[in-house]
Amino acid sequence: MALTITSVTEGTTVTLTIAGRLSALETAEFDAALTEKTQGMKQALLDFSNVEYIASAGLRALFRANKNMVRQGGEMKLLYPSEEVAEVLQATRFDNLIKIVWREAEDNFSRLYPLRPIQRWLVDTHFMKAKSTMMNTGALVRLDPAVDMERLAAALNDVLASYDIFRCRLVIHPETGDICQRFDGEITKVVVETLSDEAFEQRKQEIKQPYDLIDHPLYRIYLMVTSTAKYLYADFYHAIMDGTSIALLFYRELDKRYVHPERGGKAGRQPASYAEYIREEANIPQAELQAGHDYWTQMLAGFDENRHLPPADIDGASNTPEHEIEVPLPVIEKDFFKEKEFNENTFFLGASLLALAKSSGSREAIMSWVHTGRVTMAEKRLMGLMLDQFPIRWDFNEDITADAFLRGLEARVNESMQYRKSLDMVYLNGMEDECATFILQKGMMGRKGIVKIGGTDGVMVDMPANEISAAENTLDIEMDAHDDGTFSLVLDYDNNRYSEAAMQRFATIMKEMVVTLQDGDHVVTELLK
Incomplete structure (x- = not known):
């Protein structure tokens, strides 16, 4: 030949x-x-x-x-x-x-998949603090006594077997040495355990530990019965699951399969493959991403932690492990948002931008805000880590009313969504390191969550221990929208930078902004004088 x-x-x-x-x-x-x-x-x-x-x-x-x-x-x-x-x-x-x-x-x-940019960002952050539990996300749920635990175990095992995200294992690529992932790990069957009160307390201590990342399961699920109650513990490594995946997909899917066990894996649509989504995303042409890269570079130009964060009042030596405060906000209710030209997320994001500007003494605010990452119907059904973290800035150099500010901010948020696939350069280059971050948590994704199982209410009684703050050297601003129509503010902060007193002062400023923004005719720039 x-x-x-x-x-x-x-x-x-x-x-x-x-x-x-x-x-x-x-x-x-x-x-x-x-x-x-x-x-x-x-x-x-x-x-x-x-x-x-x-x-x-x-x-x-x-x-x-x-x-x-x-x-x-x-x-x-x-x-x-x-x-x-x-x-x-x-x-x-x-x-x-x-x-x-x-x-x-x-x-x-061919069975190895790259980490998505935000996954790599989270995993790299974890490895910088090898004993960190900051990436553990989930809850201990006290179930209603009427729940059939064996039936619930069958439903759990059905869900785990149906979605490839639970087969995810982080591994070292044998050729490049990079951390990557594969989706062929074994699923450990969930069984019902009867525990003494002492054994239950010991289990609660065990599940506070950080994850072993390399070639280990990246979730922990237990069904436990004690002398006084029934419990479900579901904990996930954050780099594979987000709040929407847990609250709106995992628990709802679990409830469906508990109520209709005869349908098994045929309940609803065929589960979407997270592995295939990663493969498609990794093949986006670089030229297609360039306009977004330019957009984010301009958005973050000039960011300086000394100008765009509240001033630090501690210098790297915290005398307390506390790094979080929760403050009720009785000054606003959900009815306020009816027939408005902006949504809850934009309203509280606007309040956060104003609070940052006032606390830092600047007429300019630069921060980021977290989105579920789900836009299309296919993405909304996808169980896995889909979060996007969008940088955003606002210059308060011209007088503007509250309504005009919030409408303009809503437009800017929508504009940013056009470039969501280009956020890779933000994560990979660390362009928003130490930025303050805003996130709106709704209903069962918040801290007063209720889990529906077969028409009963399971109550979240404990959250995973996040002993090292996810807000390293900065500030996470979380607004919780509860099912009863009330709101609360949670500040997760670096306790080597801020004292609790400093955060209480910031919460007071945030409350002031929430009150003022409800008056659509108020000139918001007056708040910064």
């Missing part, structure tokens, strides 16, 4: 597909093609799956090509050598001289 060589160039990567025999006669042609096609490239991929024979002259050509690639700062890989060629490469120890990707290894690599 005559030698054929075809090539495809993408950016600085060239792929050469070689077929036929590579004897001494064909080596000159092969050598010339390698020299021409690899010139100036950063990566050369040589597909040898259809090469039937290679002579010593062909080996020398490969050696020269590899040496030239290294000299120009690139690399060469020999892909999928046939059995006949593989025997020659191994007999001559050539497999120690050049990088070879065997077909079996490539099949294994």
Whole structure:
């Protein structure tokens, strides 16, 4: 069979597909093609799956090509050598001289998925604090006595088996050394445990521990019966699940399968694959993302923690483990938002921007706000980490009424959503490190959550221990909208930067802004004088 060589160039990567025999006669042609096609490239991929024979002259050509690639700062890989060629490469120890990707290894690599940008951001943050429990998210739920625990166990196991997110394992890529993920881990069956009061208290201490990240399950689910109550504990590593996934997908799906066990995995639509979503997202062309990269660069231009955060009153030596306060906000009710041109999220985001500006003594506020990350119907059904964290800024240099400010802020929020797929550069470059962050939590995603199981109410009685604040060197502003129509403000802060007294002062300013913004004609810039 005559030698054929075809090539495809993408950016600085060239792929050469070689077929036929590579004897001494064909080596000159092969050598010339390698020299021409690899010139100036950063990566050369040589597909040898259809090469039937290679002579010593062909080996020398490969050696020269590899040496030239290294000299120009690139690399060469020999892909999928046939059995006949593989025997020659191994007999001559050539497999120690050049990088070879065997077909079996490539099949294994195909099961490895990159981390989404926000996943990488969370995982990197965790590894900077190896004992951190800041990424544990979930709750201990005291169930109604009427709940059938064996039936609930069956429903739980059905949910776990149906969604690939629960098979997720973080692993080290054997070739690049990067943390990546695969979705073929085993599902541990949930069983009902009867525990003494002492054993129950011991279990509560055990589940406060941080996760072992590499090649371990990234959730903990227990069904426990004590002498006085029935409990469900469901805890997830934040890099695989967010509040919407837990509250609106996991628990609702659990309730459906508890009420209708006969439907099993056929209840509703076929669960969407989180792994496939990651694969598609990773293939977005860079050119498509560039406009968003420019937008976020401009949005965060000039951010300075000394100008855009409340002034610190502690200098890196906290004398207390406390890093969170919760303040009721009886000054507003949900009825206020009826028929408004802005929603709750925009209103409280606006109050946060004003509070940051006033507390920092600036006419400019830069922070970020958290969105569920779900826009399309397919995304709304997807169980996994879908959060987006959007930088936002507002310059309070012109007089503006509360209504005009909130309408303008709503427009800016909608504009930002157009560039949500370009947030990768914000996470990867750490552009918003130490920014204050705002998030609106609704109903059962908040701290007074109720879990519906078969028409009964389960009450969240305990949350995972977050011993190290997620608000490292900054401030998380959480607004909880409760089912009874009331609101509360939660401030999660770095206790090596702020005292509780400083946060109480910020909460007072926040309350002032919430009151004032309800008067649509009030000129908000007067609040900053």
